[in-house]
Amino acid sequence: MDMIESERVEGNTPTLRLFALLEVIAEKDSYFSLQSLSEELGIPKPTLHRMLQQLESARLIIRDGDGRQYSTGRRLHQMAEKLLLNNTIHGSRRAVLRHLVEEIGESCNITACSGNEVLYLDRVETVAPLRFYLHPGSRVPLHCSASGKLFLAQMSPSQCRRLLEAAPLEQYTPNTLTRFDAIEQEIEQVRRQGYAMDNEEFLPGLICIAVLVPGENGKSNMGIAAQSPIMRITREKALDFLPVLRRAADSLAEIEKANAAA
Secondary structure, eight states: OOOOOOTTSOOSSHHHHHHHHHHHHHTOSSOEEHHHHHHHHTOOHHHHHHHHHHHHHTTSEEEETTTTEEEEOHHHHHHHHHHHHTOTTHHHHHHHHHHHHHHHOSEEEEEEEETTEEEEEEEEOOSSSSOOOOOTTOEEESTTSHHHHHHHHTSOHHHHHHHHTTSOOOOOSTTOOOSHHHHHHHHHHHHHHSOEEEESSSSTTEEEEEEEOOOTTSOOSOEEEEEEETTTOOHHHHHTTHHHHHHHHHHHHHHHHHHHHO
């Protein structure tokens, strides 16, 4: 049996080594091949091929294109989503969200990027009589949601385009951007300003503003957003929420940091 010498794929048992390999794969933002992964990790191709076959048979990774490229599988994505939705720090996150809603008086949610969609990890509704009901577990498109634009803004142009090309860019309202050049311009603006808005792009009459929860490595897969009917706030009024949103985002970052260190 071939020995695995890679420092990044360590473990006392074959199962732990498979898990370590899965951790490496989960960090990738593009397709990879057996050859490229073998060169990166220093693992002999026969050994690595057997490991990839095991992960593929468990539907944790899949082959794409001509069968020589691999990517993460739907089962792995579903596992990640369940962990995010059912995380033990859910109560701490919700406390931050409730306080935010009390401060600004509008519905707020915590989001994550899941494939080519935005996943609602949690949401607290305003007590105001006019509101849009969206529950935890809801999904909205990347290209026409405030949080989605933030997640896209962290990606390379090629990764961003590949993700957007995976499904038709549906036009939900007259304000929805569906041309790649227009979306790329919007994403570039989001990169510069550090926040994103949905100006009736997903649902008519709904405006949304979002910021990212700071991540330790400079990237984040968590956003926090406030939503309101345009009958109550304007785009300019929504910008007034930014300082409070950013304080809430910092509080969530501290919760995530403490949980990672526990």
